[in-house]
Amino acid sequence: RRTKIKCGFCWQSSEARCILEEPVDWADGFVVVYNISDRSSFIDAKNILLQIREARMENCKGEVEVPVCLVGNKQDLCHARQVCEEEGRCLAQEHRCHFQEVSAAESYQDISALFTQLIRQVMELLKYRADRRRYSGSKSMAKLINNVFGKRRKSV
């Protein structure tokens, strides 16, 4: 059986940075990317993580959290670095998400592994939710049967 995974995209522009809009309501997972040689992109990433956290708190109500991965791209531009690795790691810890620095220009393997891991986490979450729905569905069916037939038995 095929599972459809919904992905959200956010983008930046000079006039309106940090636009997340509705993906927070329906995306199954997030990859938030900043550029290690551009501090403003890190600030945007922070704001995006906050928006995701707020939306998760409103929507999840105690459920397992939607997987998020924070990525610091352009690791090869270390001479122009404006965000140190530790800052990225701390931000990820604060938001309980995975963190990795990569260089899309130098290697695609890390990025491919990162997406594979995220998709695996998303699949696990979707399975967990489906199991829970099935369990609560069968529980309410048992309750219904008990209400109908249980009462009848008493009155016989």
Ligand SMILES: Nc1nc2c(ncn2[C@@H]2O[C@H](COP(=O)(O)OP(=O)(O)OP(=O)(O)O)[C@@H](O)[C@H]2O)c(=O)[nH]1
């Ligand atoms: N040195 C380096 N350049 C990169 C890397 N990833 C992307 N780029 C370059 O950054 C430029 C912008 O890349 P895009 O894919 O258009 O991404 P974007 O979101 O518009 O990124 P920015 O313009 O950097 O904000 C392109 O010239 C890419 O080749 C990387 O890991 N290292």
